[in-house]
Amino acid sequence: MAVLFGSRSVEHEVSVVTAMQIFANIDRNKYEVVPIYIDKQGAWKLGPGLDKLESFKNLELVEKIKLTKFRMPDQINRAEIIPVDGGLLAPKPQKFDILIPAVHGTYGEDGTLQGLLEMTGVPYVGCGVGASALGMDKVAQKAVYEHEGLPVVKYVWFYDWEWRADQAKLIKKIETELGYPVCVKPANLGSSVGINMASNRKELVWAAAVAESFDSKILIEEGLPEIDEINVAVMGNEDLEVSVCEQPIKSNTVLTYEDKYLKGGKTKGMASLSRLVPAPISGVLTKKIQDYAKRAFRALGCSGISRIDFLVDIKKELVYINEINTLPGSLAFYLWEKSGYTFPQLIDRLIELGWEKFEKRKGKMYSIDSKLLRGTGGAKR
Ligand SMILES: Nc1ncnc2c1ncn2[C@@H]1O[C@H](COP(=O)(O)OP(=O)(O)O)[C@@H](O)[C@H]1O
Numbered sequence: 001m002a003v004l005f006g007s008r009s010v011e012h013e014v015s016v017v018t019a020m021q022i023f024a025n026i027d028r029n030k031y032e033v034v035p036i037y038i039d040k041q042g043a044w045k046l047g048p049g050l051d052k053l054e055s056f057k058n059l060e061l062v063e064k065i066k067l068t069k070f071r072m073p074d075q076i077n078r079a080e081i082i083p084v085d086g087g088l089l090a091p092k093p094q095k096f097d098i099l100i101p102a103v104h105g106t107y108g109e110d111g112t113l114q115g116l117l118e119m120t121g122v123p124y125v126g127c128g129v130g131a132s133a134l135g136m137d138k139v140a141q142k143a144v145y146e147h148e149g150l151p152v153v154k155y156v157w158f159y160d161w162e163w164r165a166d167q168a169k170l171i172k173k174i175e176t177e178l179g180y181p182v183c184v185k186p187a188n189l190g191s192s193v194g195i196n197m198a199s200n201r202k203e204l205v206w207a208a209a210v211a212e213s214f215d216s217k218i219l220i221e222e223g224l225p226e227i228d229e230i231n232v233a234v235m236g237n238e239d240l241e242v243s244v245c246e247q248p249i250k251s252n253t254v255l256t257y258e259d260k261y262l263k264g265g266k267t268k269g270m271a272s273l274s275r276l277v278p279a280p281i282s283g284v285l286t287k288k289i290q291d292y293a294k295r296a297f298r299a300l301g302c303s304g305i306s307r308i309d310f311l312v313d314i315k316k317e318l319v320y321i322n323e324i325n326t327l328p329g330s331l332a333f334y335l336w337e338k339s340g341y342t343f344p345q346l347i348d349r350l351i352e353l354g355w356e357k358f359e360k361r362k363g364k365m366y367s368i369d370s371k372l373l374r375g376t377g378g379a380k381r
């Protein structure tokens with residue numbers, strides 16, 4: 001079992017935490033674990049000790065551990081990685097059966113890694129290319145939700161070059177369609193990085209400049225400062241299971257990176273966030289959120305696992321889908337633990353689902369016999 005983590009992402013450190021949690025909880029009697037670390041420059045590395053938290057100081061890789069650069073194979077249907085530098089002393093290619101991407105955000109959760117794995121025919125856990133890419137783009141996924149009749153907050157979006165070309169027009173659109181406060185986000189990022197609330201035009205211009213420094217696609221949402229947040233996880237390929245709901249506790253109007261990861265010590269990741277599990281909401285509201293979550297998962301074409309986050313006015317029982325995380329921090333194990341799966345059982349189930357999807361895909365046709373075409377073609381005509 002290969003577990004891939006790190007990568008070129010603002011959530012690099014969060015990924016290290018998720019991977020360490022997997023290493024600590026995976027059933028070693030069942031699985032031989034191959035940790036694959038992608039550094040912040042994008043180099044794939046293997047070596048002893050990568051599955052130990054001691055190898056990371058403040059979640060940065062300790063210099064002295066000896067790693068070798070590897071790469072994906074250039075032949076299909078080879079679940080292995082190959083040392084970059086050949087030669088007599090080079091290590092052997094490292095084979096594995098299935099890969100767990102434990103990577104959050106860009107180059108891991110966004111479909112790019114999934115594309116590479118599909119191209120090389122490597123079985124892997126979790127969402128495929130399309131769902132991962134949609135799940136990273138907060139604007140694109142909203143369009144899908146709206147089309148499925150799922151509730152989202154009012155929003156406006158634009159590209160950075162459009163903002164630069166006619167800021168006044170866009171400001172007017174935002175002020176008439178949304179009004180202040182607004183929540184300004186880069187469309188493709190995570191962990192609250194680059195997200196700010198703006199209560200007036202000056203703050204909007206500042207927040208847009210921040211968002212623009214992270215992504216060229218910018219999302220402006222109606223700001224809901226008093227809103228509660230409820231998250232729920234979904235698991236499956238066809239028959240979907242849904243977890244209990246959680247209510248994360250925030251210290252600010254926006255749940256910050258610090259709230260999410262740094263509260264209970266750096267090593268706990270999403271598990272350290274203070275939260276109420278199950279969320280103290282009515283049975284009716286819980287059902288509604290769980291139903292929306294399953295519909296969102298299906299609509300985006302997810303498989304394996306995802307966590308769907310909602311903005312909820314608990315008193316008024318008003319619900320909006322906020323965003324999906326196709327590789328949830330810590331695999332949302334703290335939700336599954338309260339929903340009938342221990343962490344090791346959760347990993348088992350995700351691997352099963354990954355296999356199931358791989359096998360099903362293998363059964364589909366990817367080429368057609370040209371004779372078939374001749375039969376339907378114009379020979380007789
Ligand atoms: N429309 C909104 N109004 C008020 N607060 C919001 C809104 N959207 C998001 N937030 C706050 O910002 C946080 C991060 O936004 P989110 O869309 O979840 O991005 P990320 O992918 O970074 O988690 C949320 O957890 C929530 O606290």
Ligand SMILES: [Mg+2]
Nearest residue numbers: 191192309323
């Ligand atoms: Mg979020």
